[in-house]
Amino acid sequence: MITLKGENIYLRALEPEDLEFIHTIENDETIWEISNTITPYSRYLIKQYLEQAHKDIFEVKQLRLVISSYKDESLGMIDLFDFDFKNSRAGVGILVKEAGNRGKGYGKEALKLLIDYSFSHLGLHQLYCNISEENKVSITLFTNQGFKEIGLKKDWIHNNGTYKNEYLFQLINN
Numbered sequence: 586m587i588t589l590k591g592e593n594i595y596l597r598a599l600e601p602e603d604l605e606f607i608h609t610i611e612n613d614e615t616i617w618e619i620s621n622t623i624t625p626y627s628r629y630l631i632k633q634y635l636e637q638a639h640k641d642i643f644e645v646k647q648l649r650l651v652i653s654s655y656k657d658e659s660l661g662m663i664d665l666f667d668f669d670f671k672n673s674r675a676g677v678g679i680l681v682k683e684a685g686n687r688g689k690g691y692g693k694e695a696l697k698l699l700i701d702y703s704f705s706h707l708g709l710h711q712l713y714c715n716i717s718e719e720n721k722v723s724i725t726l727f728t729n730q731g732f733k734e735i736g737l738k739k740d741w742i743h744n745n746g747t748y749k750n751e752y753l754f755q756l757i758n759n
Contacts, residue, residue, distance in 0.1 A: 596650040599638040673710035718750040
């Protein structure tokens with residue numbers, strides 16, 4: 586079995602050619618709430634980030650992968666963040682770009698591949714994610730992959746003058 590290859594998509598490392606793709610995603614204000622972003626990113630900063638993307642997860646505490654079709658179309662990104670070697674855990678974030686690519690199972694397949702990779706290759710004990718209370722699609726995605734709701738953070742996200750609740754989900758490798 587090849588861990589990062591699925592039936593319809595595969596997960597790949599970032600490449601210098603991903604500059605425009607990442608620039609577009611990082612500067613999409615409609616998703617800033619999800620990524621806790623409040624300012625745009627320049628191409629220069631993203632280029633610097635890509636130059637460091639080859640570094641090991643143990644060094645930078647993050648792993649960002651592109652969700653790619655077998656036609657080499659970049660469909661989105663999936664991340665492990667806040668990698669904690671001592672406690673054997675990491676956070677998970679996922680974004681499938683553009684509504685036309687959503688609802689086709691790419692996110693589900695990418696998340697399953699990342700879970701398998703995290704538990705089998707990185708030896709993690711647990712994964713967690715934070716999801717806005719109103720993001721029903723993401724809640725369904727993660728719960729269908731075995732994540733359990735373990736808490737509700739009240740008034741956790743401030744956006745456009747209002748506060749929103751955020752759930753914490755966890756998946757333990759048994």
